Amino acid sequence: MRIVVLTGAGISAESGVPTFRDAGGLWEGHRVDDVATPEGFERDPDLVQRFYDARRHAAAAALPNPAHEALARLEQRLGDELLLVTQNVDDLHERAGSTRVVHMHGELAAALCASCGARSAVPADLAEWPPCPVCGERMLRPDVVWFGEMPYELDRIEAALAACELFVAIGTSGAVYPAAGFVWTATEHGARTLELNLETSEVSSLFDEVRLGAASVVVSAWVDEMLAATA
Numbered sequence: 001m002r003i004v005v006l007t008g009a010g011i012s013a014e015s016g017v018p019t020f021r022d023a024g025g026l027w028e029g030h031r032v033d034d035v036a037t038p039e040g041f042e043r044d045p046d047l048v049q050r051f052y053d054a055r056r057h058a059a060a061a062a063l064p065n066p067a068h069e070a071l072a073r074l075e076q077r078l079g080d081e082l083l084l085v086t087q088n089v090d091d092l093h094e095r096a097g098s099t100r101v102v103h104m105h106g107e108l109a110a111a112l113c114a115s116c117g118a119r120s121a122v123p124a125d126l127a128e129w130p131p132c133p134v135c136g137e138r139m140l141r142p143d144v145v146w147f148g149e150m151p152y153e154l155d156r157i158e159a160a161l162a163a164c165e166l167f168v169a170i171g172t173s174g175a176v177y178p179a180a181g182f183v184w185t186a187t188e189h190g191a192r193t194l195e196l197n198l199e200t201s202e203v204s205s206l207f208d209e210v211r212l213g214a215a216s217v218v219v220s221a222w223v224d225e226m227l228a229a230t231a
């Protein structure tokens, strides 16, 4: 069965990585305009570098939780019939063993050179303005998609949504497009849709089925069901 899974910050919450819009979330302590827009970077690049350096350190200290591990088990069984799209910029899916992961909002571990456009592994805290490994210019920024910028690999994601039989959204509030609209695309192409979330999201009403609970519980249970059904 061809499945597309979309994950959001909620799947990493139990690993201790803060979400954005929950109480105490990242958008409580920081203004989105200041740290997640090109204009904010233009205005105060050092503030933005420090914000992402801190998130990179926090994500590196976090560990994958049973929800990440369950999705890695599902990929082991389904192979390229499963596409995992994440809005998250942490690498917890990879560290849990997932290999086919599309980071549509970029990755904390990657840097983008504003001079030559090269993408590279972050060589050091970007607040130190390290040289780009390719061109040597000291103009590296986080390779994270900011508001107003185009998410990555949308063509590949839309094609997978059009061809899948099941679309599952996990731990995402449905507050940000285009990800929040993926359920529409999947539905239009005849897929079944399932939402696994701690609370109802802004798009829960668009899903065929919604299961509420912590990701480490509901994702693991759902994957166990899928593995039993495809045994």
Ligand code: APR
Binding pocket: 007, 008, 009, 010, 011, 013, 014, 019, 020, 021, 022, 025, 087, 088, 105, 170, 171, 172, 173, 174, 175, 176, 196, 197, 198, 199, 200, 201, 213, 214, 215, 216
């Ligand atoms: N298990 C499952 N879901 C959870 C858990 C948990 N333990 N904890 C929180 N959630 C759910 C919340 O109920 C909420 O619906 O995860 C969702 C988190 O929503 P957001 O904080 O809005 O995160 P996300 O949906 O990933 O945000 C999308 O917004 O700011 C941008 O680029 C950023 O990628 C991010 C995008």
